[in-house]
Amino acid sequence: FLETVIAVFEKNFEHAEIICVNDASNDNSVTMIKKSVDFSSTCSIYIINMSYFHGLEMAMKAGIDLSIGDFVFEFDNTYLDFDSQIIMDIYQRALQGYDIVSASAKRKEKFTSKLFYKAFERYTDLSYKMSTESFRVLSRRVLNRVEAMNKTIPYRKIAYANCGLKTDNLKYEVVHQVNWTNDEKEKSYRISLAIDSLILFTEMGYSFAKMMTVLMMCMSIAMLFYSLFIYITAHPVAGWTTTILFLSIAFFGLFGILTIVIKYLQLLIDLIFKRKQYTFESVEKLTK
Template structure:
C-alpha cells in the first residue's frame, strides 16, 4: 500500500483545442493525484477551445472520487501565460503542478519524481523531454543567456512543480507576469530540472492560434526581460553616428578640393549633424524605456535561496 503524501497538491492543466488527447491526459493526472496524495485538486483552464475539449473534461470528471476537479472557462483566447495565471490564482495547494499542455509524452512516474525532488529542498523542479530542441528555441534561449544576468539555464519544459513559497514570492515581486518561466528563474529560490525519455508524441501538435501566440510571446519576452532591444539600438546608433561623422568629413573634403553646387555642403553638414543628434536622443529615450521596463517587469528585490538556523 502506498503511503500517501500529506501535502495538498494542485495540478493546473492548460487546455486549448485538445479534444483528441485531453481525456487520456486527464485520466493520468487524476490517477496520479488520487494514488499519491490524501488531498489534491485539478484545475483545467479551458482557453476558449472551439472543439469538444470541455465535453471531454466533463466526461472524465466522474472518475475523480477523492480529487476536486474544476474548470476555468476563459471568456476568449488569452494565451498560455494569462490562462495559467488564472489557474494559479485559484489554486490552494502546498505544491502546484503546472502542465503547459496536454501532451502525454512521459511516463506518469515522472510527475512524482519531480515532486520527490522538490521535497529534497528545491522550490522549482521542471521536467524536460530528451529530444533535440528546435532551432528557433535554441536561438531564443541563447539570446536570454547572452542578454540577461540569470544564472538559470533556460530550456524547453513540459511541466513543473512549484512550492507555495515560490508563488508567494513571485506574487510579491510582480503582480503582472507576462512570462512565468523567467519570473520563476529570477525569484532566487533553488531550481532543478529532470530529463525524461519521450514515450509518445502522437497528437501533440498545436493549432495555428497557439503557435502564433507563442511566437509573439517569445518576441515580447526578449524585449521585456533582456537587453536585446537596447543593445540593438545602441549598435545602430554607433553605426549611424560613425556614418554621420564620415559624411561630415566627406562634405568638408569636397568643399575644399572641388566646387560643389551652392548649398550642397551646408545641406550635407546639416543632415549629418541632425542625424547624429537624432540617434543620440533616440538612444537616451530607449535607455529610459529600458529603465522603466526594469522597474515594472523586471523589478528586483533582494532574494535569498534559503535560511539556515545554526543555533537553537
Template sequence: MMLNKEKNFVSAVIYIHNAEKRIERFLDMIIGVMEGNFEHSEIICVNDCSDDSSVDAIKKVSDQAKTTSISVINMSFFHGLELAMDAGMDLAIGDFVFEFDNTNLDFDQEMIMKIYRHSLTGYDIVSSSPNKKEKLSSRFFYKVFDRFAENSYDMTTESFRILSRRVINRISSMNKTIPYRKAIYAGSGLKTANLKYDVKVDGSNYVDAKERRYKSGLAVDSLLLFTDFGYRFSFWMTSLMMLISVFMILYTVIVYVIGHPIEGWTTTALFLSVAFLGLFGILTIIVKYLQIIVDMVFKRKHYNFESIEKLTK
C-alpha cells in the same frame, strides 16, 4: 487504502486549448497518479476558450475520479498560456502545485512523482524537459534571452513543473502582470532544478493560429522586459548611424578638397535608408516599451473567466 500515500495536499493545473484529441488520455493519467500517490489532491483544468469538445471530454473522464477534486475554469475569451495559468494558480490550494503547460503525453507517468520527490530534497521549483533537440525557434529565443539577460537564467523548453507553496507565495507578492512565468520562477532566488526524460512517443501536437501568434508576441515581450536586448539594439543602431554620419562628413570634405565634387545621389540614398532603418527600429522598441508599461500599469484586471465548474466533490 491510504497506506503509504503522501500527506501533502497537491494541486495539478492543466492548460487546455482545443485538446479534445488528447485530454481524455492525459487527464486519465493525471487522475491515476494523484489518487495512487496522494491522500488529498485536486485537478484544475483551465479551458482557454476552446471551440472544440475539450470540456465534454473532461467531464467524461472526471467521472472516474474517486478522491480527487476536479474543477474547470472556463476563460471568457482566449488569454494565452500565461494569464490562463495565472487563473488556475490563483484557485489552487495545494502545498505543492504541478503546472502542465500542455496535454502532450510524451513522458512516462513515473516522471511526475520523480520531480515531486526531487522537490522534497530541498528544491522549490523542479521542472521536467524532453531529452530531445529543441526547435530552432526555441533554441534561438533561449540563446538570445540568456545572452542579453542581466542574470543567468539558463532556461530551456519545459513540459511541466512542480512548485512549492513557498515559491507561489513569493511570486504572488510580485507584479502578476509580468507575462513570462518561467523567467519569474528562475529569478525568484529559490532553489531550482530541471530533470530530463526520454520522449516516449512523438510529442508533436497541433498548435492553432491563436497560440502561434500568442507565443510570438510572448517571446518579444519577454525579451524586452527581462533582458537589455532592446537597449543593445538601439545602442548599436545609433552607433552605426553615427559612424555613417562621420564617414559622410569625411567623404564630403575630401571631395571638396580634391575639387571634383560628384553628385552623390546613391550615397545619400544609402545613408538615408540606413539612418531611417535605425531610427524606425529605435522608435519601434520605444513604442513597444510604452505599450507594455501601459498594459502593466493600467490593465488592473488581468484575466476574466466565464465560470468555474466543480465536476467532483
C-alpha cells in the same frame, strides 16, 4: 491524460485538486473532462471557463490564482509522452529543497525554441538555463515571490527563472511519440509572446538600439569629414557643403537623443514593470 494524473494524485496525496482551464476551446475537451470525474474519488476537479481566448500564459495564471495547495503542478499541455512515475519523481526532488523542478523530454529541441533561449541567455545575467519543458512543480513560496516581483507575468518560465530560488530539471525518456500540433491562433500568440518577453526581460532591445545608434553616428561623422574634404579639395555645388554639414550634425545629435530616450524607457520598464529589488535563494539558521 487526465485519468493518469488523477490516479497518481489519489495514490500519493491525501488531498489534491485538479484545475482545468477552458481557454475558449471549440473541441470536446470540456466533455471529456466531465467524463473523467467518474475516475475521481478523493480528488477535486474544477473547470475555469475563460470568456475568450487569452493564450496559455493568462490561462495558467487563472488556474494558479484559484489553486490553494502548498505545491502546484503545471501541465502546459496534455501530451502524455512520459511515464506516470515522473510526476512523483519531480515532486520528491522538490522535497529535497528545490522550489522549482521541471521535467523535459530527451528529444531534439525545435530550432525556433533553441534560438529564443540562446537570445534570452545572451542578453540576461541569469544562471538558470532555459529549455523546453513538459511540466513542472512549484512551491507556494515561488508563486508568492513571483507575484510580489512582477505586476504582470507575460511569460511564467522567465518569471520563475528570475525569482532567484533553487531550481532543477529532470530529463525523462519519451515512452510515447506524440505529434505536436498548434493552430494558427496559438502560433501567432507564441510569436507575440516571444517578442514581448525578449523586450521586457532582456537588454536585447536596448543593445540593438545602442549598436544602431553608434553605427549611424559613425556614418554621420564620416559624412562630416567627407563634406569638409570635398569642400577643400574640389568645387562642390553652392550650398552642398553646408547642407551636408548641417544634416550630419543634426543626425548625430538625433541619434544621441534617441539613445538617451531608449535608455530611459529601459529604466521605466525595470522600475515600473519589474518590482524586484533583490532576490535570495535560501536562508540558513546557524544557531539553535
